[in-house]
Amino acid sequence: MEILKLGETAKKMHVGPERAREILEKRVVPGIKKSSSTRETYYVPRIMFDYAKTMLGLEKDKEFKKLETDDGISGRFANRNGPRVISFSNLKGGVGKTSIAANFAYNLALLNKRVLLVDMDSQANSSRYFANRYFVGESIKNLFDRMSRREHVGYEEIKEKIVPIAFDNATIDLLPSELSLGRIVELSRSVFTLPHKKLSDILKLVKEDYDFIVIDTPPSTGLSLHMSLYASDLVSIVTDAEDFSVNGLNELYLEIKELAEETDHDVKVDSVFINKVKKSNIHSVYIEAIAEMAVNEGIENLYTIKESTRFKESQNLHIPLIEYKKELEKKLMIAESMLEYAIEKAVEA
Ligand SMILES: Nc1ncnc2c1ncn2[C@@H]1O[C@H](COP(=O)(O)OP(=O)(O)OP(=O)(O)O)[C@@H](O)[C@H]1O
Ligand SMILES: [Mg+2]
Missing domain, CATH: 1.10.10 (Arc Repressor Mutant, subunit A)
Structure with a gap:
């Protein structure tokens, strides 16, 4: 780069x-x-x-x-076609969904986009990645809880739960999660007639404040994932290149297609990130199989990200990769595909 x-x-x-x-x-x-x-x-x-x-x-x-710079940049970088919602998903755990969703979201913020990162995983890893704290009683869970008790959830109630997180070069808004989210979401299944629409209902109310909403999803099928996919325009699949990864991708694909048919909402699989690729390339067979699947499904954006301890470092320091100052050039190399994808989406929008 x-x-x-x-x-x-x-x-x-x-x-x-x-x-x-x-x-x-x-x-x-x-x-x-x-x-x-x-x-x-x-x-x-x-x-x-x-x-x-x-x-x-x-x-x-x-x-x-x-170029006039006195009036700042507001407006000039805003989306022309309105806000976009992107989920990062895989049914397989530990592949890098959170790492990529969070860094991608931050890269969009660096590109002068107004970004909301929504944590739909009760592990709350993306909440803690950037905020380094717990959000018990102050998370998206409380919104679902209120909705299931038929209490009012409007713009004010949602904004109350959103936390701005400022780094040196950009600020990102976070709608955090907490451990009991999974339970509350599943409980709400019996309360709502159309439970999969509930996240979309929440996001609709704050959408105009953002250019992009990025959703980090849990590593399992269930209502949290369905809500996320239903609320999204695009899905990015994150995978590693190990045995079973390809099977897992097929499962996710089936899930996405079934949901699209059932709910009449067509969410587009827009990209695949093959993460944790090792130098020795022992898993080139799996990479090829994943790439083939992507081509067959008409997915144009296929990226690979190398295995690097910087991810864990960045997560432990609670700072996006690009903001973690030491050896910035190297961090930029690792984050390159996430930045490229962010730029593509930012220009498109
Ligand atoms: N390219 C990479 N190289 C090395 N480690 C990575 C890479 N990407 C992510 N990791 C590390 O792998 C672990 C799992 O990553 P992450 O939490 O992003 O995955 P996940 O898919 O969100 O997991 P879960 O399914 O539990 O939500 C973390 O410790 C993270 O720092
Ligand atoms: Mg995660």
């Missing part, structure tokens, strides 16, 4: 370093600022620079020179 520093970005835009700093500071070109007590360094992945040009409708690099 090509990464431009401040001087290189300035040169590309045909402006001086001070003007370049201003453009980066206002996120007219979204980049990654790394501050220490003595200096600030800017990193602009080339793909983010090109993304800014596309979103701002600039033909040439030097048009940045004339």
